[in-house]
Amino acid sequence: MQESADPLVLDFVEWIAREPRVYSEVVATWKSSCPRLTIWEDAADKGYVARETIPGVGLAIKVTDSGETLLRANGRIA
Template identity: 80%
Template sequence: MSETADPLVLDFVEWIAREPRAYAEVIATWKTSCPRLTIWEDAADRGLVARETRPGIGLTIAVTQDGAKFLRANGR
């Protein structure tokens, strides 16, 4: 991943850290038609966020332990 994408990945992980988000919300909010800006896929590939199934909610995206470390390391 390029260094220029890191601020967007950081913003994305911070947004997810506020509360686990429904998968559909993540797709709707962070979708892009630009193949160079695959922010949420990059965060998932780096292990910063993960899919989880939550009772009564369904599929969600949540910050992992590595994602929390990433946020702390970047002052967020």
């Protein structure tokens, strides 16, 4: 069964999958003052992305195995 997601969540997870992103970049790029626009939180709550501390870099956001599965299931990566 194909797992589908909100298109903005897919965009967010795909953006993170392209390259490691430091937390500050993620927050600056995907911040929203709209309580109904919870892309970042939705992706994290569903386990598609996770925080990871990288020595010399700091807190970074990476795509999880579940996130990669979601992208594949929705034709976003091969």
